[in-house]
Amino acid sequence: MKRILFPTDFSEAATNAFVYALELAKIVHGELIVLHSYDLIPMDDQFFPENFNELYDSVEFANLDLFKDEVPRLRDIMDKHKLGHVKMMHELMEGDLFTNIKKSIHQNKIDYVVMGTSSNMGWEALFAGSNSGTVVLGLDVPMFCIPLGVKFKKIKTIGYVNHYTSKDKEALAAVLNMAKMLNAVVKSLYVRTSKSKMDAETKNRWEENFANEPIAFFEVRNDEIKQMILDFVSHQEIDVLTMLTYKSSFFEGMFVPNYAKKNEADIPIPILVIHA
Numbered sequence: 368m369k370r371i372l373f374p375t376d377f378s379e380a381a382t383n384a385f386v387y388a389l390e391l392a393k394i395v396h397g398e399l400i401v402l403h404s405y406d407l408i409p410m411d412d413q414f415f416p417e418n419f420n421e422l423y424d425s426v427e428f429a430n431l432d433l434f435k436d437e438v439p440r441l442r443d444i445m446d447k448h449k450l451g452h453v454k455m456m457h458e459l460m461e462g463d464l465f466t467n468i469k470k471s472i473h474q475n476k477i478d479y480v481v482m483g484t485s486s487n488m489g490w491e492a493l494f495a496g497s498n499s500g501t502v503v504l505g506l507d508v509p510m511f512c513i514p515l516g517v518k519f520k521k522i523k524t525i526g527y528v529n530h531y532t533s534k535d536k537e538a539l540a541a542v543l544n545m546a547k548m549l550n551a552v553v554k555s556l557y558v559r560t561s562k563s564k565m566d567a568e569t570k571n572r573w574e575e576n577f578a579n580e581p582i583a584f585f586e587v588r589n590d591e592i593k594q595m596i597l598d599f600v601s602h603q604e605i606d607v608l609t610m611l612t613y614k615s616s617f618f619e620g621m622f623v624p625n626y627a628k629k630n631e632a633d634i635p636i637p638i639l640v641i642h643a
Contacts (some may be wrong), residue, residue, distance in 0.1 A: 371479045544622065556587070
């Protein structure tokens with residue numbers, strides 16, 4: 368059985384992503400694990416209050432109460448979308464969010480992570496600041512990033528930003544497997560810039576290798592990579608856009624500025640991040 372991790376801070380963005388997590392669990396006949404991570408009160412190494420245990424307990428109980436209050440709301444969302452049959456478990460973990468996500472992935476043998484973006488309570492730290500993209504670049508399972516305001520719709524077309532490397536070939540095979548589960552097609556985009564070195568023979572060889580798969584290959588010539596991707600998403604009616612994280616500076620340049628400012632993303636669809 369596939370397992371999907373859904374980290375939540377119970378914000379609007381996270382709750383919006385919950386529907387995607389449910390729908391994915393339904394499609395893959397999987398199990399959803401809801402993770403709420405919280406930090407304790409920061410303490411100076413040289414200052415340890417006498418009532419530390421009471422402070423610890425108060426924070427822990429407050430988060431436990433929050434968790435208990437929010438679970439029925441998640442159940443209501445499940446019933447509203449007729450997804451009450453999806454199996455769901457809950458985890459409440461103290462500590463750093465990134466560390467707890469990695470811990471849960473290992474302990475629960477997670478296959479996918481679904482996360483809402485542009486939320487509060489420290490979630491910007493996942494995409495911005497001195498450790499930009501820590502979670503995005505640091506996990507070893509595919510992750511769906513769901514921008515705030517993007518509502519779930521049936522996934523019919525998955526876009527893939529292709530660089531024609533060996534890593535892309537492995538990732539594209541994984542995307543095709545998912546597309547078959549979703550009964551979707553894949554559209555691969557290569558943006559040929561003035562600095563591109565990929566030759567026509569390589570492209571032809573790729574198309575021959577994937578000839579029997581539900582995929583179409585597209586190429587555009589332009590140095591404005593981001594704009595070409597935006598046009599591709601719009602004109603080809605892409606429902607989910609897939610990228611590899613080994614192009615970290617490119618990935619962050621596409622998304623970090625918007626998430627850090629809490630604006631809606633330039634690309635108004637979910638991003639499926641596959642880790643190289």
